[in-house]
Amino acid sequence: MEITKTSFQFLFANTIRALFKQSAKEFENQNVNITPEQHYLLRILTSQEESIQSDLAEIMQKDKSAIMRHIDQLEKMGYVVRVNDAVDRRKKHIVITELGTQVIKKCEEIINRLSERNMQDISEDELEIFKKVLIKLKENAEK
Secondary structure, three states, X not given: OOOOOOOHHHHHXXXXXXXXXXXXXXXXXXXXXXXXXXXXXXXXXXXOOOOEHHHHHHHHOOOHHHHHHHHHHHHHOOOXXXXXXXXXXXXXXXXXOHHHHHHHHHXXXXXXXXXXXXXXXXXXXXXXXXXXXXXXXXXXXXX
């Protein structure tokens, strides 16, 4: 199948890039000094009791070294800390700090505003159909 500017693959990839670029720009405008990918990593950390680097890499579908770079940057900013595992001293749990929790709240406010703006002129029915299609695409890709 040929990829053109109106093909599904092109439109989907460009939409994802545009959304990430939009959030990165708005984070910068609002003096939030993290990337959308780091925001996603912090969101994952808030939704799990325990997180280690390899688990995060699997969830984000990135290699461990890329995740380690993000964690290093977030740790330097004071948004996460590494905590030794009580049983296996080689394991380090990544834990979000109070400062990290504050920045995630600010990011969520920004993302919610952007989502509202981006969802203009999209009906609930259209959104539900789109979600179902995304779920099917993901399921098919994972077969």
